[in-house]
Amino acid sequence: MNEATQTTNRPVFFISAGVILLFVLLSALFTKQVGSMFTMLQGWIVANFGWFYVLATAGFLFFVFFLFFSSYGLVRLGQNDEEPEYSYATWFAMLFSAGMGIGLLFYGVAEPILHYTAPLVSQPGTTDAAREAMELAFFHWGLHAWAIYIVVGLSLAYFAYRHDLPLTIRSTLYPLLGRRIYGPAGDAVEILAVFGTLFGVATSLGLGVMQINAGLNYLGLLPESTANQIWLIAGITILATVSVVTGLDRGMRRLSEINLGLALALLLFVFFAGPTIFLLSSFVQSLGHYAQTLLGMSFRTTPFQGIEWQASWTMFYWGWWISWSPFVGMFIARISRGRTIREFIGGALFAPTLLTFFWFIVFGNTALHMEIFGPGGISAAVADSVPTAIFAMLDRLPWPLISSTLATLVVATFFITSSDSASLVIDIMTTNGNPNPPVITRVFWATTEGVVAAVLLLAGGLQALQTAAVTTALPFSFVMILMCWSLMRGLSIENKRGAFRAAATSPATLAPAEEPETEDTAQIGDWRTQLQTLIGRQRPSRGHTDTETCRPRIRRFMDEEVDPAFKRLAAELQRNGRGVQVDRHPFQATLVVLREGNEEFTYTLRGRTYRRMPFAFPELRGSAGEPTCMAEILLRGGTVSETPLEGFTRDQIIQNFLAEYAKWMGW
Known part of the structure; x- marks a missing residue:
């Protein structure tokens, strides 16, 4: 433990760990009360801060567009003559693997079907509802999500590689706070980032284990139940811990390569086994409709329809992306040294967004095609259990047993790599930016992520997972606004000098x-x-x-x-x-x-x-x-x-x- 105590930022580590463990204890002892509190808290945040989330997220996207088209886009994230470390192909692949993961498998079929059966504007079950379903899926998973990641990732990369500050969240506020980033103010920023990352990742892990359980149930191996999901979390967390101990190259790198390969195989299988021409045609149309409606959707707060829809969808996603942003932002910053700001934004905004859109077209529109023109039954399966959506769709394609087994494996490997890489990022934040923190503290955070995911499932399932993401993202969204201000100040000062x-x-x-x-x-x-x-x-x-x-x-x-x-x-x-x-x-x-x-x-x-x-x-x-x-x-x-x-x-x-x-x- 000597190595850990020498490098650990004690206030950040012990305050973060203490508050999280207290939350775990209270959730275990007072499960029903905590579940009720989650419901009330989400309603209060959405009712009072829904407009703020919408405005802030739209602001992040426009800020990123401004940097992309401005003269600041020529600034290199490193020395002026520094070359990028990775080729474009490798860089794009890593960007995509970092950003979404488990969520794409959980919602790739479920979200379009849910919007189709209960749209915001259109009549349920109509072709207009199908069009609106893809519009909403693109909106929630598109440019806004990646703009949030870019604000954090670009700020980290700029201050770390351009001005040699430590690769920590606090460094992004140096032009505003000066040396106070090394005091209580900087510690508070890191603690907020730790909370957001841990609960954001725990949300993904909770969704993932629900889907793994659904897959195993479909294969006839394990019935769906909260108890079985807790056991699955325990088992997969142990595997993630093994990946932590074996190291970045031997563990996480190989697992990342495996899950990317499996995900691509699953995507191509559905694309060619499903209605291929229909998918290509709808992809082109959906891109055009997304571009046409982007501005209006960016500022939509649904004041006349009530807060329930906004709380379950847009607010949940904006909170989820913000809570994930320290994790994904630090990852894309670490792989982007040597890129210009314009390259960074272009690669991290457009390429992963297009791949995400294609994923939703392949999985979501295949399900919609079955529902509208084919045998149907998917909407009923989704209404019964959201995690079973992808398996209900695969069941109507050739070789359902093989494809369902593949989908379950993809979710499991994404689960392990998300836990492993997130524990590394959290550990970096609690060890003053040390890129190679002690293994023992990484094991601690990997275990803690699994435990938090388990108690969230016990305290309310999907509702609790959504509330955790929305709640922890609220304070960090203010930090992100300060990041934008700080980055602009740093760039303008450098320009003057x-x-x-x-x-x-x-x-x-x-x-x-x-x-x-x-x-x-x-x-x-x-x-x-x-x-x-x-x-x-x-x-x-x-x-x-x-x-x-x-x-x-x-x-x-x-x-x-x-x-x-x-x-x-x-x-x-x-x-x-x-x-x-x-x-x-x-x-x-x-x-x-x-x-x-x-x-x-x-x-x-x-x-x-x-x-x-x-x-x-x-x-x-x-x-x-x-x-x-x-x-x-x-x-x-x-x-x-x-x-x-x-x-x-x-x-x-x-x-x-x-x-x-x-x-x-x-x-």
Whole structure:
């Protein structure tokens, strides 16, 4: 437990765990009372904050569209010359697997059928009701859901990769809170994110286990009951824990590959075994109708129809997506380093949305086609038990036993990977952004997710799951609004400081001081005054390299230029209340700025040798053996720039340090 206690953010971990365990205890002891409380709480939130959820979610979508079409879309999530880590195909596949999972299997058939039998506007059981059913399914699972994920994911990626802040929710509010993100205010943000993620994932796990039980019942293996669902949660949580212990590559990666393959196989089977031409035709029509009605649906609050429909559908989904957003947002941030903001939004908004729409067309419209033109009976099965919807539809296609077994396996593997990856994300939030948190705490959170899903099923089934999502999302939706404000502030400040970025990437162009400085000069506008205006904020790391050539020139550069520059900077930083560490190697020097004992900023200069390539440039054959000696500037995020040793003076080193420090501390 020593490793866990060293890395854990104790206030976040113990407050989150304590409140959640108290909830579990009260739900176990007072199940009926907690169930009644859930019903009252959902009604109160929908009645008083339904308009807010609708307005906020529409605002997130328009905010994302604004960033996509604005000049900020060119900003890269990382260094300006950084390349993406994954190809487009791999990146799209991971985006889709992160966003929906179990929910698509649970609602892919059930939601269109439920809207068809009880539409909001149309007459039940008509072709208009079928059209409206797909319109509503697209609305609930489309652009709004992914815009919510993008707000969180983009904020995390921007502040982590562009400005080297820790990959935690609190970092997204740095322009607004400053160093207070490391105090109670930051802890409160992380606690809200932990609550939202855990209850959002528990909602998915509860839906998943209900569907697994329905599948096993269809296969004649296990009757449907709450008790059996609790046992299934226990068994699958154990499997998720095994996946946690075996590690990210051996466990979660392989399971993710398996469930994506199984889900694709199931999708293609239904597409070709069902009414294929009808599905393609309805896909085109539904896309057009969605685009036509998007604006009106985005602001619909149903004030004249009452709150029941809104509570069961739109409010539940908006709450579910918001509560999932720390989990999905952190995941897509981790796989998107090196993308521009426009690439990030385009990939995370449009590609997964189109795949989700195709899923609903294949499963939902196959069921509607059966209901309207075929044998029917699916609406009756859904009315009897929502989790059985997909199995009722598969039963009317060829090889129902095989396809139903496949569907059950897909839900089970999605269950395991959701629990595993969510426990990792929660653990990252409770360990100050540690990307590799201790296994023991990940096991704790994986187990807790299963326990919370179990008590929610005991306390009210689907109603309790919906209420948990809506309730925990309410406070985090305010955090997301602050994220939008903070991201815009960070982008606008960086845009205003473009001159600093240009100077930092071209150190050789910095003009030297007009006259030599002495240690007691402190005139207005000199580098010491610039430094004093910067003092104020955050953190980085190191690298080491040796060179085989240019050694004499690099040693002389380090002794005559770098050492004196670092000495003058260290003295002035200490005079302004900062701690300083200088790490000196023969061909590399690192200056670390400390604030209250914590690493705030790191600046490294190292010598490198480059040789010309005569096979690529024949005109240089005569000087092929001549090396070029370069000074390489490194920050926490990697190499920033390079410049020839000759002419890079101590004054230019100081100015370059100030430029990078200003870029880092600009907020």
